[in-house]
Amino acid sequence: MDRADIPNVGPGEPAATIGALATPALLLDKDRLDRNLARLSSLMGRQGVVLRPHMKTAKSIDVAQRIYPSGAGPITVSTLAEAEYFAQHGFRDITYAVGLAPHTAERAMRLRKAGVDLKVLLDSREQAIILGAAARAAGVTPSAFIEIDCDGHRGGLTAEDSKLIAVAAAVAEAGVKIAGILTHAGESYGLCAPETLEAAAENERAVAVAAAARLRAAGHECPVVSVGSTPTAHFAEDLTGVTEMRAGVYMFLDLVMHGVGVCTTDDIAISVLATVIGKKPEKSWILVDAGWMALSRDRGTATQRVDQGYGLVCDVAGKIYPNLIVSQASQEHGILAIRPGSTQALPDLSIGAKVRILPNHACATASQHEWYNVISAGSDAIEARWPRMRGW
Amino acid sequence: MDRADIPNVGPGEPAATIGALATPALLLDKDRLDRNLARLSSLMGRQGVVLRPHMKTAKSIDVAQRIYPSGAGPITVSTLAEAEYFAQHGFRDITYAVGLAPHTAERAMRLRKAGVDLKVLLDSREQAIILGAAARAAGVTPSAFIEIDCDGHRGGLTAEDSKLIAVAAAVAEAGVKIAGILTHAGESYGLCAPETLEAAAENERAVAVAAAARLRAAGHECPVVSVGSTPTAHFAEDLTGVTEMRAGVYMFLDLVMHGVGVCTTDDIAISVLATVIGKKPEKSWILVDAGWMALSRDRGTATQRVDQGYGLVCDVAGKIYPNLIVSQASQEHGILAIRPGSTQALPDLSIGAKVRILPNHACATASQHEWYNVISAGSDAIEARWPRMRGW
Structure with missing residues (x-):
C-alpha cells in the first residue's frame, strides 16, 4: 500500500x-460581525473615546482588517504571540493587557526594539524593576500601564491604594514611561440588569479617573485612561475623563452576553x-x-x-x-x-x-x-x- | 522599520x-507516561484482552510510538482527522468510535480504499444504509461495530433492545461486515468507590457479552467484543467474553481520575x-x-x-x-x-x-x-x- x-x-x-x-x-457571519463592530464603534465615537479592540476573541488578521479596513489601528492583545502575529501583519500600536513577568518583559522589549509601540502592564515595584532591566538590556525605552483594580475582579491596585504612588515612582525611576492607567470591570460579566450595568460602567470610569488624578497630582504624566469590558462598554452613559475603551467579545457576542443583556441572540x-x-x-x-x-x-x-x-x-x-x-x-x-x-x-x-x-x-x-x-x-x-x- | x-x-x-x-x-513526564502505559498494559495482558488505546487524549504520534515502540498496533480515534494522521504515520488497525454520518462515511471509506482497516460505529438502520452506499461508491467492503449502550450514558442500543437484531440485519444487508459490538461505560467517571467501579466494569462486560450473544444467536458473526473506559479498565476483575479494551486518559491521568480512585496525584x-x-x-x-x-x-x-x-x-x-x-x-x-x-x-x-x-x-x-x-x-x-x- x-x-x-x-x-x-x-x-x-x-x-x-x-x-x-x-x-x-x-x-462566522460577517454581516453580524460588521453590525456588532459598527454598533460599538458608533457608541464610542459619540462618547469621544478611542476604541482599542481586544484581539483575544478573534485572533485573526482578517477580523482585524474588517475592523480597520483602511490600515492598522490600536489593538489590545492577551499574549505576546498575538502581539507578534499582529505586528507581523502591520499593527504597531498594541497594548499587552496581562501582567508582566521577566520572560515576557524581555520578549516585549524585542518587539519594542523592532519598532512596535507595545505597551505593557504592571502593578508592582518588582515588575517595574524587571521591566527597567529588560529595557536597558534591549536598549529601548519601555512604556507601561499601571493596572488599577476597579471591582476586585483580578489584579491591579485600587485607586486609593497607598502603594499606587510608590509604584508610579518605581516605574519612573526604572526609566519606564507611564503610558497611563488601565482597568477592567471583569465583575460586570456577572450582572444582568441595566441599572447595575450602568453603575458598573460608572464605577469603572470613576475609579480609573480617580487613579489617574492621583498619579497626576503626584507629578506623573498619565496620558491614557483605559477602561473596558464588553458589558460596561455598551452600558456606559458617561465616559468623562476616559480616553480609551477596550472590548473583545463585542465583535462576535455570545449567549453569556445575551444573558447579561448586551445583545439579542440574533446578534451572535x-x-x-x-x-x-x-x-x-x-x-x-x-x-x-x-x-x-x-x-x-x-x-x-x-x-x-x-x-x-x-x-x-x-x-x-x-x-x-x-x-x-x-x-x-x-x-x-x-x-x-x-x-x-x-x-x-x-x-x-x-x-x-x-x-x-x-x-x-x-x-x-x-x-x-x-x-x-x-x-x-x-x-x-x-x-x-x-x-x-x-x-x- | x-x-x-x-x-x-x-x-x-x-x-x-x-x-x-x-x-x-x-x-509531559515520560517516566510517568511509561509507568501508566505499563500498568494498564500489564493488567490487560493478565486478562488476555487486547488493549486498543484511545488516541483522543494524546493526539500525538510520539505518544503512540511510546505505546508501540516496535511498530504500529491497534488504536481508537475520536475524529477522522486523527484516523488520517495516524494512518499517515503507519497505523492500519483503527477504530473510529463516534457514530457515523454521511460525510464521515464517505471520508472513512476513502481511508479504507487506501488500505487502512478502519472500523466505524453505528446503531441504526439509517446509518447502515448510509455506510453501504458510501462503501459501494468507493468500491470497498466496510466494517462496522454496532454500538451498545451499557449505562444510559450516550448513544447505542441496549443489549435487549428489540431493534438490535434488525440493525444487525440491515448492516449485513447493506454489505457491511459486522466487526463486533462496542460499548463505553461513560457513567463510571461519576463514581468513586471501588465496589461501584467494580460493579460498573462487570455491568459493562455483562451487557457487551449479552449483546454479542444475541447477535451470534441470530446468525451473525461478532468477532470483537469491545468495552472501555479508563475507570472500568482499571477496576475490571473479570473480562470473560470481552476481546478488547479501549482507554485513553489512562496514559496521562488527571485530577478527575484521581477523584474516581484510578490513580494517585503522583501518577499524573x-x-x-x-x-x-x-x-x-x-x-x-x-x-x-x-x-x-x-x-x-x-x-x-x-x-x-x-x-x-x-x-x-x-x-x-x-x-x-x-x-x-x-x-x-x-x-x-x-x-x-x-x-x-x-x-x-x-x-x-x-x-x-x-x-x-x-x-x-x-x-x-x-x-x-x-x-x-x-x-x-x-x-x-x-x-x-x-x-x-x-x-x-
Whole structure:
C-alpha cells in the first residue's frame, strides 16, 4: 500500500457551501460581525473615546482588517504571540493587557526594539524593576500601564491604594514611561440588569479617573485612561475623563452576553455547525458530532437566569429551535435535548441533518477551531476561510 | 522599520530546560507516561484482552510510538482527522468510535480504499444504509461495530433492545461486515468507590457479552467484543467474553481520575507550567499566566468529593503545595488560592516564580496546547517537543 493514497491531514480545499462542510465547523457571519463592530464603534465615537479592540476573541488578521479596513489601528492583545502575529501583519500600536513577568518583559522589549509601540502592564515595584532591566538590556525605552483594580475582579491596585504612588515612582525611576492607567470591570460579566450595568460602567470610569488624578497630582504624566469590558462598554452613559475603551467579545457576542443583556441572540455572529449522528427517542435525545472539543467546556450561562447548557441549537439556516439546547457534552459528542421544564417537542432530525449551535462564550468556542468559515446572513455560500492564530 | 525585525510567530527553537520555557507550557513526564502505559498494559495482558488505546487524549504520534515502540498496533480515534494522521504515520488497525454520518462515511471509506482497516460505529438502520452506499461508491467492503449502550450514558442500543437484531440485519444487508459490538461505560467517571467501579466494569462486560450473544444467536458473526473506559479498565476483575479494551486518559491521568480512585496525584503525567505575574496579598491571591486558555474550562472535579478548582498547584519540580488550587480562571489569568476551609499558608512566591498545575481533565487541558514539552522525573531538561494534531 502506498502511503500517498491516504488522504492528507490538514484543512484541504475550502468548502463552497455550508452543506459541503465537514463538521464540526466554526461559522462566522460577517454581516453580524460588521453590525456588532459598527454598533460599538458608533457608541464610542459619540462618547469621544478611542476604541482599542481586544484581539483575544478573534485572533485573526482578517477580523482585524474588517475592523480597520483602511490600515492598522490600536489593538489590545492577551499574549505576546498575538502581539507578534499582529505586528507581523502591520499593527504597531498594541497594548499587552496581562501582567508582566521577566520572560515576557524581555520578549516585549524585542518587539519594542523592532519598532512596535507595545505597551505593557504592571502593578508592582518588582515588575517595574524587571521591566527597567529588560529595557536597558534591549536598549529601548519601555512604556507601561499601571493596572488599577476597579471591582476586585483580578489584579491591579485600587485607586486609593497607598502603594499606587510608590509604584508610579518605581516605574519612573526604572526609566519606564507611564503610558497611563488601565482597568477592567471583569465583575460586570456577572450582572444582568441595566441599572447595575450602568453603575458598573460608572464605577469603572470613576475609579480609573480617580487613579489617574492621583498619579497626576503626584507629578506623573498619565496620558491614557483605559477602561473596558464588553458589558460596561455598551452600558456606559458617561465616559468623562476616559480616553480609551477596550472590548473583545463585542465583535462576535455570545449567549453569556445575551444573558447579561448586551445583545439579542440574533446578534451572535459565530456558531458551530454540527451533524446529527444518533438518536435516543426513549430519552428524547439527539446526538450530534459537536462535543466540548468543538464547543469548549465553557458553561458560563450556568449561573445566569437561563442556563443554555453547552449552547442553543438553531437549524442550518440559523433559526433557533425554541428551548433546544446542548444539554451534555463529551469530547466529540453533544446531546441535544429540550430545556428542563419546557413542553416543546423535539424536532424531527434525521441522521446527517445539520444544526448550528450558538456558543456560551465566543472567546472559548472560537479558540477550539483553526479557522472561521465566513458566511453572510441568508446565504449558504462559504465566502472565505479566515485562519486563527493560537499559542503563546 | 523592517518587518523582518519582528520576532517570528511560531514555536521557535525548543527550550533546553524547564526554566527556559515561555509560559504557559504543557509538560509531559515520560517516566510517568511509561509507568501508566505499563500498568494498564500489564493488567490487560493478565486478562488476555487486547488493549486498543484511545488516541483522543494524546493526539500525538510520539505518544503512540511510546505505546508501540516496535511498530504500529491497534488504536481508537475520536475524529477522522486523527484516523488520517495516524494512518499517515503507519497505523492500519483503527477504530473510529463516534457514530457515523454521511460525510464521515464517505471520508472513512476513502481511508479504507487506501488500505487502512478502519472500523466505524453505528446503531441504526439509517446509518447502515448510509455506510453501504458510501462503501459501494468507493468500491470497498466496510466494517462496522454496532454500538451498545451499557449505562444510559450516550448513544447505542441496549443489549435487549428489540431493534438490535434488525440493525444487525440491515448492516449485513447493506454489505457491511459486522466487526463486533462496542460499548463505553461513560457513567463510571461519576463514581468513586471501588465496589461501584467494580460493579460498573462487570455491568459493562455483562451487557457487551449479552449483546454479542444475541447477535451470534441470530446468525451473525461478532468477532470483537469491545468495552472501555479508563475507570472500568482499571477496576475490571473479570473480562470473560470481552476481546478488547479501549482507554485513553489512562496514559496521562488527571485530577478527575484521581477523584474516581484510578490513580494517585503522583501518577499524573502532564502539567501546565505557569509563571507568577501578580499578587493580591489582601485577598491571599497569587496571579499566574495560566488561565482557561492553558488549562481548559474543564471543572470535572466540581462534582467530586474534593473540588480542585481549575487545577492543583505544585512547585516547579512537581511537589504539590498542599491545598493550593487555581480557584478562578479567566482567558490568560489564573488565580491561585488556598482551598476554602483550609488553614494552610499561601506560599511566598515572587513575580517570575514558576509553578506546575495538575489538570482536572488531561484530554481537555492537552487540547489547549500545540505540543508536549517532554521531561523526565527529577530533571530540569526538556528532552523533546512532541507536536499534537487537532481539528476534524
